[in-house]
Amino acid sequence: MILEKINSPDDVRKLGIEDLKTLCNEIREYIVRCCAVNPGHVASSLGAVELIVGLHYVFNTPKDKIIFDVGHQAYAHKIITGRREAFKMNRMPVGISGFPVRSESEYDAFGTGHASTSISAALGFAKAAQISGSDEKVIALIGDGAMTGGLALEGLNNAGDSDADILIVLNDNEMAIDGNKGGLHSYLLKLTTDPTYNKIKNSVWNRLGDGKARNILQGFVRKTKKGLVTESGGDFFEAFGFRYFGPIDGNDMNAVVDTLRRLKDIKGPKVLHTYTIKGKGYAPAEKDSTIWHAPGKFNPETGERIHRAYTVDRYQDVFGEVLCELARKDPRVVAITPAMAFGSGLSGFAKEFPERFFDVGIEEEHAVTFSAGLAAGGMKPYCCIYSTFAQRAYDEIIHDVALQKLPVVLCIDRAGLVGEDGATHQGVFDMASMRCIPNIAIAAPMNELELKGMMHLGLNIHEGPLVIRYPRGLGDGTDWKAAEAFDILIGKGRKLVNGEKVAILALGPEAAKAAEAVEILKKDLGICPAVFDVRFLKPIDEDILEEASNFTNILTVEDGCLKGGLYSEVCEWMEAHGKRCEISGIGVPDIFIKQSSQAAQRAECRLDSAGIASEIRTLWEKI
Numbered sequence: 035m036i037l038e039k040i041n042s043p044d045d046v047r048k049l050g051i052e053d054l055k056t057l058c059n060e061i062r063e064y065i066v067r068c069c070a071v072n073p074g075h076v077a078s079s080l081g082a083v084e085l086i087v088g089l090h091y092v093f094n095t096p097k098d099k100i101i102f103d104v105g106h107q108a109y110a111h112k113i114i115t116g117r118r119e120a121f122k123m124n125r126m127p128v129g130i131s132g133f134p135v136r137s138e139s140e141y142d143a144f145g146t147g148h149a150s151t152s153i154s155a156a157l158g159f160a161k162a163a164q165i166s167g168s169d170e171k172v173i174a175l176i177g178d179g180a181m182t183g184g185l186a187l188e189g190l191n192n193a194g195d196s197d198a199d200i201l202i203v204l205n206d207n208e209m210a211i212d213g214n215k216g217g218l219h220s221y222l223l224k225l226t227t228d229p230t231y232n233k234i235k236n237s238v239w240n241r242l243g244d245g246k247a248r249n250i251l252q253g254f255v256r257k258t259k260k261g262l263v264t265e266s267g268g269d270f271f272e273a274f275g276f277r278y279f280g281p282i283d284g285n286d287m288n289a290v291v292d293t294l295r296r297l298k299d300i301k302g303p304k305v306l307h308t309y310t311i312k313g314k315g316y317a318p319a320e321k322d323s324t325i326w327h328a329p330g331k332f333n334p335e336t337g338e339r340i341h342r343a344y345t346v347d348r349y350q351d352v353f354g355e356v357l358c359e360l361a362r363k364d365p366r367v368v369a370i371t372p373a374m375a376f377g378s379g380l381s382g383f384a385k386e387f388p389e390r391f392f393d394v395g396i397e398e399e400h401a402v403t404f405s406a407g408l409a410a411g412g413m414k415p416y417c418c419i420y421s422t423f424a425q426r427a428y429d430e431i432i433h434d435v436a437l438q439k440l441p442v443v444l445c446i447d448r449a450g451l452v453g454e455d456g457a458t459h460q461g462v463f464d465m466a467s468m469r470c471i472p473n474i475a476i477a478a479p480m481n482e483l484e485l486k487g488m489m490h491l492g493l494n495i496h497e498g499p500l501v502i503r504y505p506r507g508l509g510d511g512t513d514w515k516a517a518e519a520f521d522i523l524i525g526k527g528r529k530l531v532n533g534e535k536v537a538i539l540a541l542g543p544e545a546a547k548a549a550e551a552v553e554i555l556k557k558d559l560g561i562c563p564a565v566f567d568v569r570f571l572k573p574i575d576e577d578i579l580e581e582a583s584n585f586t587n588i589l590t591v592e593d594g595c596l597k598g599g600l601y602s603e604v605c606e607w608m609e610a611h612g613k614r615c616e617i618s619g620i621g622v623p624d625i626f627i628k629q630s631s632q633a634a635q636r637a638e639c640r641l642d643s644a645g646i647a648s649e650i651r652t653l654w655e656k657i
Contacts, residue, residue, distance in 0.1 A: 035060060036049070036053055036056055036057045036060055037057060037060040037061060037064060037113070037118065040057065040113075040114050040118065041116055041118070042114075042115065042116055043090040043091075043095050043114060043115060043141075045114075046087060046090050046091050046114055047090075047091055049091075051287060051288060051291060054087055054088075054091065054287050054291070055287045057087060058083045058084055058087055058110075058287060059315065061083050061087070061110050061113055061114070062080055062083055062314070062315040062316065064113060064118075064121075065079055065080060065109050065110070065113070066080075066316050066334050067334050068121055068122055068124065069124075069329075069332075070331060070332050070333065070334040071331060072122065072123070072124060072125070072126065073125075073328065073329070073330045073331055073454075074106075074109070074124050074125055074132055074328070075106035075107075075109070075132065075327060075328050076313070076316070076319055076326050076327070076328070076329055077312045077313035077319040077323040077326040077327050078104075078106050078107040078177070078178050078207075078312060078327065079106065079107050079108065079109035079110060080312070080313050080314050080315055080316055080319055081107070081177075081205070081207050081284075081285070081310040081311055081312040081313060081314045082107040082108075082110065082175070082177065082205055082284075082310065083110045083285075083314070083315075084284060084285050084286070084287050084290050084310075085175060085203060085205060085284050085290060085308060085310065086100075086108070086110040086111045086114075086175070087110060087114065087287070088287065088290035088291050088294055089173060089175065089203070089294065090111070090114060090115075091291060091294075092291060092294040092295055092298060093171055093173065093294070093298065094170075094171075095115075095141055096115075096140045096141045096143070097170050098170050098171040098172070098173070099143040099144075099156070099159050099170060099171070099172045099173065100141075100143060100173050100175060101143055101144045101146065101151075101152040101155050101156045101159070101172070101173065101174045101175065102134050102144075102146045102152065102175055103146055103149060103150065103151055103152030103153075103174060103175065103176040103177070103180045103186075104146060104147075104148070104149045104177070104178050104180050105132070105133030105134050105145075105146035105147055105458075106132060106133065106178075107175070107177055107178060107205065108133070108134050108146075109121070109124075111134070111141070112124075112130065112134075112139075115139055115141040116139065116141075117130055117138075117139065125454040125455070125456070125629050126454070126629070126630075127628070127629065127630040127631075127634060129629075131456055131628075131629060132454065132455060132456065132629065133145065133146055133147045133455075133456070133458060134146050143159065144159075145458070147455070147456075147457075147458020147459060148422070148423065148426070148458060149178070149179070149180040149183050149186075149396045150176075150180045150181070150182075150183025150184070150185040150186040150189075150396060151185060152174035152175065152176045152180070152186075152189075152202075153174050153176065153185075153186055153189030153190055153193055153200075153202060154185060154188065154189035154192070154193075155174070156172045156173070156174035156189075156193075156200050156202070157189060157192060157193040157196065157198055157200060159172045160172040160193075160198035160199055160200045161196070161198055163199075164197075164198065164199070171199065171201070171298065172198075172199070172200050172201070173200075173201045173202075173203060174200065174201070174202045174203065175203045175205060176202060176203070176204055176205065177204065177205025177206065177207060177310075178205070178207065178312075179373055179395055179396045180396060181204060182395040182396050182397055183395075183396045183397060184397060184399055184400065190202075190271070190274045190276070191274060193274075193275075193276075193303050194271075194274035194275025194276045194303050195274075195275050196275075196303065197301075197302060197303075198302070198303055199301050199302060199303075200303050200304070201297060201304055201305075201306065202276070202303075202304070202305045202306070203305075203306045203308060204280075204305060204306065204307045204308060205284060205308055205310055206281065206284075206307060206308060206309045206310070207309070207310045207311065207312040207323075268280075268307070271305045271307075275303060276303045276304055276305045277300070277302065277303070277304040277305070278304070278305050278307065279293065279297060279304065279305065279306050279307070280293075280305075280306050280307030280308060281307040281308060281309050282306070282307070282308050282309075283308070283309060283310075284308030284309055284310035285310050285311060285314050290308070293306060294306075313326050316337070317337065318332075318337030319337075324376055325339075325376075330342075344508060345511065346482075346508050346509050346510065346511040347482060347508070347509055347514070348379070348507060348508055348509070349447075349482065349485060349504040349505060349506070349507065349508075349509055350377065350378055350379035350447060350506075351379045352379075352482045352485055352486065352509065352514060353378070353379050353418070353445060353447070353485065353489070353504070354378070354379030354380050354381070354382050354383055355379075355382065355515075356485070356486050356489045356490075356519075357369060357380070357383055357416055357489065358382055358383050358386055358387075360414075360416075360489065360490070360493055361383065361386070361387050361390060364414060364493060365390075366412065366413050366414040367390065367413075367414045367416065367493070368390045368391070368392065368408055368413050368414065368415050368416070369383050369384075369387070369390065369391050369392065369415075369416050369418065370392045370394065370401050370404060370405050370408070370415055370416070370417040370418070371392070371393055371394070371401070371417075371418045371419070372393075372394055372395065372396055372397050372398045372400075372401045372419060372423065373393060373394075373395050373396045373397075374418065374419070374420060374423075374447070375391075375393050377420075377447075378418045378420075378445075378447050380418065392404070398419055398423050398424065398426040398427040399426060399427045399429070399430050401417055401419060401427065402417060402419075402427040402430035402431055402434065402435060402442070402444075403430045403434045403435075405417040405435070405442045405444075406430070406434040406435045406438065406440050406442055408442075409435075409440040409441050409442045410438070410440055414441070414443070414492075414493055415442050415443065416443045416445055416489075416492065417442055417443065417444055417445065418445040418447055419444070419445070419446065419447065420446075420447050420448040420459075420461065421446045421447065421448050421449045421450075421461025421462075421463075421464045421503065422448065422452070422458070422459045422460065422461050424444070424446055424464060425463060425464075425467065428467060431444065431468065431471065431474075431499070432471055435499045436471045436472060436473045436474050436498070436499055437472075437473070439473050439497045439498045440498075440499065441495045441496055441497060441498065441499065441500075442499045442500075443489070443492035443493075443495070443499070443500050443502065444499055444500070444501045444502070445489075445502050445504075446461070446464050446501055446502065446503040446504070447461075447504065447506070448461045448505070448506040449461045449462075449464055449478070449503035449504055449505055449542075449593065449594070450462060450503075450505045450506070450542070450593030450594060451505075451593060451622070451627060451632055451635040451636060451639070451641070452506050452632065453506065453629070453630070453631055453632040453635065454629050454630070454631065455629065456627075456628050456629030456630075457626040457627060457628055457629070460622075460626070460627050461503075461505075461506075462593070462594045462595045462622045462627070463594070463595055464501075464503055464594065465478075465503070465541075465571050465592070465594040465595075465598070465599040465600070466594065466595050466597060466598025466599050466602070467598070468501060468572075469571055469572050469598060469599070469602075469603065470598075473497075473498040473499070474498060474499050474500075474501060474572065475495075475498065475499070475500045475501065475524050475525070475570065475572060475573065476501045476503070476570060476571040476572045477491075477500065477501065477502050477503070477522075477524075477569060477570050477571075478502075478503050478504070478541045478542035478569065478570075478571065479502070479504055479542065479543075479569075480542060480543060480545045480546050480567050480569070481509055481510050481512040481514075481543065481546060482509040482510070482512045482514035483512045483513075483514040483517055483519075483520075484522070484569070485502070485504055485509075485514070486514050486517075486519045487519045487520050487521070487522040488500075488502045488522055489502065489519075490519040490522075491521075491522050491524070495524075500524075503542065504542070505542070505543060505593060506632070507632060509543075510543065510546055522569065524570065524573065525570050525572075525573035525574065525575055526569065526570070526575050526577075527566055527567050527568040527569040527570065527575040527578050528566070528567050528569070529564065529565070529566050529567075529578075529581075530545060530548075530549045530565040530566065530567050531549055531552050531553075531562070531563075531564055531565035532562075532564060533552065533562040533563040533564035533565065534562065534563065534564070534585070535563060535585060535586050535587065535654065535657050536563035536564070536585060536586065536587045536588070536589055536650060536653050536654065536657070537563065537564045537566065537581070537582035537585040537587070537588050537589070538552070538563055538564065538565045538566065538588075538589045538590075538591060538646075538650070539566050539568050539578065539579075539582060539588060539589070539590045539591070539600065539604060540565065540566065540567060540568065540590070540591040540592070541567075541568050541569070541571060541590075541591070541592045541593075541594075541600050542592070542593055543593070544591040544592060544593055544620075544641060544646075545565065545566075545567035545568075545591070547591070547641070547642060547643045547646055548565050548591050548643075548646050549565045550643045551643040551644075551646040551647035551650060552565055552647075552650070554643065554647055555647055555650060555651065559651070561650065561651070561654050563585075563589075563650055563654075564582075564585065566578050566581075566582065568600070571599065571600055571603060572603070574603055574604075574607065576607070579604065579607050579608070579611075582604075582615070583608060583611070583613040583615055585615070586615075586616065586657050587615070587616045587617075587618070587653050587656075587657065588604060588608075588615050588616070588617045588618075589617075589618055589619070589620065589649060589650065589653060590604050590617070590618075590619040590620065590621070591619070591620045591621070591641070591646060592619070592620070592621045593621070593622070593636075593641055594621055594622060595621060595622045595623075595624070596619050596621040596622065596623060596624070597624055599621060600619070600621070601617070601619030601621060604617060604619075605617055618649070618653065620639070620640050620641060620645065620646060620649055621639065621641070622639050622641075623639065627639070
């Protein structure tokens, strides 16, 4: 086994090309076997193996910097940079992160959990090296649709207009590029990457200066190249100021190494276009790369996925089915998602209402403003974005939706603690960031039936956006299918448990956990505080706050950051109304929560029934 002898990229650089091919096969097998028992992102990482091995082989890492985009394609990188054994505990509490993390390894040049960041970061590294006089190389490996993000285009615009020595490797795993294969293309690729050719070319351009003659000659060359080399989109990158090379087969080790060697010493901003197969080398992942993006546990021999038996529905599935119900009733209902159709439960909607379904790619900002345009045009848009990604559309939510009081329903999926994806993906900041926005309502359902009611409410709003935030994973088993959606009024909550001394104000599924904690305490210790399901963070139910102010203590519970969320709202209201209550809160503290299971993260933040019960006991003893 070659892989067993690889403890750093220095070991990789000692290998010949044929051994590199064997190493890639062993890395794939290792990724499959590890992820079969410890779930992770499979298909993306399998497709990028040759590119990663080739980059470490040709470039002098860690001095030379590789910036990943998105980070879930970096498993091979982690395995050959001294973390082979640690990869067995990938995404686990005591293990390594599923994404590059600067504090984890000197080879992780830049932390990358979200998409479209690599080009901007790589440009920063390249300019820093230029200013400091370093000769290090900087490479951005971008793929899985990240090039569609607005930030990637902003980075291209700035980098192409600079003299930065930066290489962008486009890992294109979705687009067929048959037209540029063959002998002529291979010959022209070798010509354009040849050092002697580039030396002569640069000398010619420099002698011509910046005048009219140079512009005319360069225009002629570009038109000639367009017809011979870059049928697949080179004009796009060259319009930004990049030199374009490719495409090449990114799963062909010979082509990868040969091309990277030729490009290594070509100065300035350049793009290498590669095409790869997502899921490469593992038949089930090649067949269905969407499912195998993150398949959960599976049998590595057969590819059979090991499904957990659920007796209740996921919030995402409830959302998808209810939205279909609404669309059948109202032809104005449309669904928008930034590349998260499957994860958001919208696959059924897309199939039943293809003309009213819009997957806009990894473009959260566009998704929100597009939804605003749909609303202004008379549609009823339900824009579904994961909480952690909605952060990127903050300006659009303010400027294009709330300011114009447009009735967009912002469905914030994966709100709260999300589990093994860790700090980059926690959906805990949405309430604090959006509570300060005028004209906006923020709701959180306690269970599946409340989610159904809030989605019906969204259909009936006529002015201003409605935010509905709901968590990743399973509901509590409420029979939402048989029950009719009941009327939910904006800004109105309800009392779940009558009690004394302590008033618990909870938002979302935490209200059910609080009620569960009280039932345990009532049975075991005779303790019985009151529990309120406030339902809306904004506008908050002032009748509930008025009633709660008569209790000795108030305890808020929320699956979001304490600073700026429900706890802050209650404290501010009590202060403004001259109420002198003792107020404490349970929620996410002022830290980034690392990877672990959702259950472990909830326990860490005391957001499970045991943690809530413990806090109630402490308050009760003080009283």
